[in-house]
Amino acid sequence: MLLGDIAHVRTGDKGDLSQFSVIAFDPADYPRLLAAVTVPRVLAHLAGLRVRQATRYALPGLGALNFVLEGALSGGVTRSLALDAHGKSLGAQLLDLPIDDALRVEDAE
Amino acid sequence: MxxxxxxxxxxxxxxxxxxxxxxxxxxxxxxxxxxxxxxxxxxxxxxxxxxxxxxxxxxxxxxxxxxxxxxxxxxxxxxxxxxxxxxxxxxxxxxxxxxxxxxxxxxxxxxxxxxxxxxxxxxxxxxxxxxxxxxxxxxxxxxxxxxxxxxxxxxxxxxxxxxxxxxxxxxxxxxxxxxxxxxxxxxxxxxxxxxxxxxxxxxxxxxxxxxxxxxxxxxxxxxxxxxxxxxxxxxxxxxxxxxxxxxxxxxxxxxxxxxxxxxxxxxxxxxxxxxxxxxxxxxxxxxxxxxxxxxxxxxxxxxxxxxxxxxxxIGYDDGFIGEGQISYAGPGAVGRARLAAAIVEERLAIIGAPVTELRSTLIGLDSVDRTGRPPEVDPREVRLRVVGRAATAEAAALIGREVEALYTNGPFGGGGATAAVRPVLAVASTLIxxxxxxxxxxxxxx
Structure with missing residues (x-):
């Protein structure tokens, strides 16, 4: 199972940080997100991305996680040399993150 | 009421x-x-x-x-x-x-x-x-x-x-x-x-x-x-x-x-x-x-x-970004595009172009992808993008010019070269x- 099978993602930007939400299609899958979509796994999946600091916020009432990746936009949208300066295409690259039911929330914490 | x-x-x-x-x-x-x-x-x-x-x-x-x-x-x-x-x-x-x-x-x-x-x-x-x-x-x-x-x-x-x-x-x-x-x-x-x-x-x-x-x-x-x-x-x-x-x-x-x-x-x-x-x-x-x-x-x-x-x-003037692009297709397209990138980088060093943060990426391969994973299939076409920063528009323009020069001086089959220079208005944030x-x-x- 891949992340895109159970969740959808939207990416935004603020200055030099990239933000994306990961939202369960079915709120019943939220515990799977909590267990499998962790900061270390996200950073390992986006191995080509340089990040100063990464934070995950949990929104159980919405069945969603919110990720903030500081320093991810090579200096910020307005001065970045990157083709996709906003990093709009970033969140979509998470959709093939493997979701393994053997992962447990306890392991993630 | x-x-x-x-x-x-x-x-x-x-x-x-x-x-x-x-x-x-x-x-x-x-x-x-x-x-x-x-x-x-x-x-x-x-x-x-x-x-x-x-x-x-x-x-x-x-x-x-x-x-x-x-x-x-x-x-x-x-x-x-x-x-x-x-x-x-x-x-x-x-x-x-x-x-x-x-x-x-x-x-x-x-x-x-x-x-x-x-x-x-x-x-x-x-x-x-x-x-x-x-x-x-x-x-x-x-x-x-x-x-x-x-x-x-x-x-x-x-x-x-x-x-x-x-x-x-x-x-x-x-x-x-x-x-x-x-x-x-x-x-x-x-x-x-x-x-x-x-x-x-x-x-x-x-x-x-x-x-x-x-x-x-x-x-x-x-x-x-x-x-x-x-x-x-x-x-x-x-x-x-x-x-x-x-x-x-x-x-x-x-x-x-x-x-x-x-x-x-x-x-x-x-x-x-x-x-x-x-x-x-x-x-x-x-x-x-x-x-x-x-x-x-x-x-x-x-x-x-x-x-x-x-x-x-706060909006501030942050110099210029210069950029050049060129496409390659067919068998070996990726190899020719990488050769082209190396030539442009060497050329800018030879002429002493005052550009910084020079980077080359291949559109279709690694320009927006951040997983760092190699493609499963060799792409039929790629587009080289060379970009860098400079203090003046004249210096920034050297990047695109060297990319365009690949037409007659670079690998075979390079097409659709473009060059661009843009002023950078960057933004920083503070509180008052x-x-x-x-x-x-x-x-x-x-």
Whole structure:
């Protein structure tokens, strides 16, 4: 199972940080997100991305996680040399993150 | 007395947004207010430079076109308009809209300009710590603009003074929507939980079509019908700051629980602390309920006392970016593109080009991908992109020139070379005490 099978993602930007939400299609899958979509796994999946600091916020009432990746936009949208300066295409690259039911929330914490 | 709900439509989510959806909202959305959000982070810095060359300019160049299209229908239906398209010159924009209204036979149209966001004089010459990176504002050599994010107060005041069109410069995007609510319901801006909930609604609407199915479709996973006729959203807001979200029947797009959740979290950092001029909003208790097709109820949200300081965006001149691109196809395309990149880099070193941060990527392979994984199949075509930074336009141009020289000096089969140079207006952020910022309203009548 891949992340895109159970969740959808939207990416935004603020200055030099990239933000994306990961939202369960079915709120019943939220515990799977909590267990499998962790900061270390996200950073390992986006191995080509340089990040100063990464934070995950949990929104159980919405069945969603919110990720903030500081320093991810090579200096910020307005001065970045990157083709996709906003990093709009970033969140979509998470959709093939493997979701393994053997992962447990306890392991993630 | 329990005031009737009001309807606020989102007519634009960025400066270049489509115009027809706003007209559709005015004509068929039964609106009370229409909001055009047209000001990206650095737009105002560019506008400030325009104003320096033309004292009457410096506002969104599309403002007059938007007004020309919607004003007759808006006035006939009593729809009042709020927009931040005033950019670096809200008063100039108000006069230009007044002149347009007179030309269109809309005499007497009352237009308000909200000013006070321009804090360049406060920021220049002082050392304000930057909040998005180490250092202070004094480290930014060539500052061209500094604008504070104002709150909803001056917008509500302008509406109370009878303005039919309110034109601002920099305000927090949600405030464009909270202002009409505060005016219509007579809310106190000190009621933090209420203004927090109102901020949720404003935030949901501020990107217009991104709530109704734009920036959402993904073939096979998330279907959205009619994106070429995407309908923009409106909110029917009640006096308790709950709302029902909708769009015009028959318009394209889809307003769903999923699209609402995505937009709620869009560009939000800590969902428990969304700091605006009027409130620190808390999104964690927001809930959506589907009332019918393209009809979603939004409730919940909270707020805490507003911060003492306002966020300020500082625009500064940051030199130039030079770029060149060229395409390769067929077997071995990737290898020839990589050879081409190496040649350009060596050439720039040989001629001593004063460029920094030079980087080469292959579009179709590794230009936006950040997984770092090699492709499973060798692509049939790739496009080399070489880009770097320079202090002058002349130096930046050397990059594109060396890429174009690959036509006759590089690997075989390079086609479609392009070269570009652009000035960089970068943005840094700081905070200044809210008490130092004095919003003002100028009324103009057509």
């Amino acid at each position: 329990r005031p009737e709900p009001i309807r606020i439509g989102a007519g634009a989510g960025f400066a270049g947004d489509r115009i027809e959806p706003a007209l559709e909202l005015v004509e068929q959305g039964d609106l009370d207010f229409l909001v055009f959000e047209c000001l990206a982070e650095r737009t105002i810095a560019a506008a400030q430079q325009l104003r320096q060359s033309d004292p009457h300019g410096g506002f969104d160049p599309l403002l007059l076109e938007r007004m020309r299209r919607v004003l007759p229908a808006a006035r006939a239906r009593g729809v009042r308009i709020v927009t931040n398209a005033g950019a670096a010159n809200p008063v100039g924009a108000a006069h230009a809209v007044a002149a347009l209204a007179r030309d269109m036979g809309l005499q007497g149209l009352r237009i308000a300009a909200v000013t006070g966001d321009d804090v360049l004089d406060l920021v220049r010459g002082a050392e304000h710590p930057l909040i998005d990176r180490p250092g202070t504002s004094a480290d930014l050599a060539r500052i061209v603009s500094a604008n504070a994010y104002l709150g909803a107060g001056p917008i509500a005041d302008a509406l109370a003074q009878g303005a039919e069109v309110v034109i601002t410069g920099r305000v927090g995007d949600p405030a464009l929507f909270v202002g009409p609510m505060v005016h219509a319901f007579g809310w106190s801006l000190d009621d933090a939980p209420l203004i927090g909930r109102a901020t949720v609604i404003g935030h949901l609407l501020e990107c217009a079509g991104q709530l109704t199915g734009g920036y959402f479709a993904d073939d096979g996973r998330k279907q959205v019908p009619g994106l070429a006729r995407l309908g923009f959203p409106f909110a029917e807001v009640s006096a308790d700051a709950s709302a029902v979200l909708g769009k015009v029947a028959g318009s394209g797009g889809a307003l769903t629980l999923a699209s609402c959740k995505e937009q709620l979290l869009y560009e939000i950092l800590d969902p428990g602390a969304y700091a605006q001029a009027d409130v620190v909003a808390d999104f964690r208790s927001v809930r959506f309920a589907e009332l019918g097709p393209d009809r979603i109820a939004v409730s919940g949200g909270d707020g805490r006392q507003r911060p003492d300081a306002l966020k300020v965006s 005490p809210a008490a130092q910022v004095r919003p003002a309203i100028t009324l103009v009548e057509a």
